[in-house]
Amino acid sequence: MELTILGCHSATPRENKHTTSQLLEVSGNLFLIDCGEGTQIQLRKSKVKFSRIQHIFISHLHGDHFYGLIGLISTFRLLGRTAALNVYGPKGIKEIIILQLKLAKSWTDYPLHFHELEKDFSEIIFENDSVKVSTLPLVHRVYTNGFLFETKSSKRKIDLEVLKEFDLLPFQFQQLQQGSDIILDNGNVLKNEAYTLPPSKSKKYAFCSDTAYLESLVENIKEVDLLYHEATFLEKNSELATKTKHSTAKQAAQIAKMAEVKQLMLGHFSNRYSNKEEFITEASTVFQNVILAEDLKTFTI
């Protein structure tokens, strides 16, 4: 998995501070998570091929997480897109986008599918051969979901060099990957465990923004490889966090610790803090492996 942060700041976009958007590459799939105003410019800076994005996940309908969506949808049309686009987001997102396309008399030339979310429990919303995406219900001022991305790696690993001597057919390689033994023409048996290794462990990325401190989240993000958790505030402004249903760096670290995640990434910083290192300092008192999100930086999970 490769995660590129397009924007990790809260509230309003500034010249060098972009609001929430992330690009996640998983086994050849390219997912866009949230889409604040100006995301399409950040995408251009990241040099990504726009047409590769086929699924966009929107956490909630606050502007700093989705005001760039209508512009991106329009730009896809202007770029001559033909591939279908799937948008997953809170109920109401379809009405907003469709109304704007209608008034602009600018319907997309490509299929545009909306998958509106309104459940208050975790559900699988996308799945293919290589990846599964589930919602992570969060608690904020409006209906909000985080998203859990998991690779699916059911195939056992085979060593082509070692198997070369047996002159296997393609379907036999597939059988080995699926865990079966192979009976050769001479009657000999290739025991699966002797020629294969277990599948790679599934990789998991959990995106959790925006949310108040939420212990019920823990069970759904247990042992993920990377947890992106919002940390809009520091503890010195914890009353603001409570009031606005956001989290502090320390609270994010508490969730990370309870969920025993491998690494915690903080983001969604309030513009009031000039020194971002304070977020690391505060979170580290609770959970050690913590990093900061940074606009246009790519992280390997």
Place this chain on the structure above:
Amino acid sequence: MELTILGCHSATPRENKHTTSQLLEVSGNLFLIDCGEGTQIQLRKSKVKFSRIQHIFISHLHGDHFYGLIGLISTFRLLGRTAALNVYGPKGIKEIIILQLKLAKSWTDYPLHFHELEKDFSEIIFENDSVKVSTLPLVHRVYTNGFLFETKSSKRKIDLEVLKEFDLLPFQFQQLQQGSDIILDNGNVLKNEAYTLPPSKSKKYAFCSDTAYLESLVENIKEVDLLYHEATFLEKNSELATKTKHSTAKQAAQIAKMAEVKQLMLGHFSNRYSNKEEFITEASTVFQNVILAEDLKTFTI
């Protein structure tokens, strides 16, 4: 009048090419004209005080002219704005904005007034002591207006130094400014024309984007000081201009010539042209005093 171009490119915003938005300062009023995605970031770069903007004029509901509006309205709220905001734009603009504020549960704390436009003839939509704003009906793929901004300078100029000897009262200065003669206590009469000069000539700025070549526009923009006219294309792509109801640089120059404007500014450039000087070259064959719009550049009218 001072005109700051925030963005002058068409279709989709790029890293260094912003879509349409302009800031016009007229006798202390600060008007925003159109508001493409990312306009709030351009406004920050221009160092303008956000709260000074009390009137926003939107030409039409294509994204490159208004996708930044909802973000700006939200940012005004986050900045603690209390002053009323007036938005003038095509019918439908209120529904789009209100729907998004409702779904975000983020109503503005300041009064937000919509003035929806649907007439196909020029009408006065704003007027105060110092300035008058009228619509300029344009022809595009959706309902579109340009806007004419005119200073009002009905007051005659008085020379305080010359009048010092008469010991006039404030209301008598006002009478002189309004063109009346003054009868002094001793019965002497100060003839107005002897002590005042005619009012400054009204300044006029016409904003015309987006539009097909439109001769009926000429009568409404006669002799304006500055005409901003879209020139999305060059003549070599005139078939595209016709098809998309845009203008070429030459057509913009023809309108400028017929209207006998003092200066023509071209903008709304298609991203297909790397050398903007071609727009000047083409327009100059028809009309001499032509300049190019440029993002974040300020022009005095």
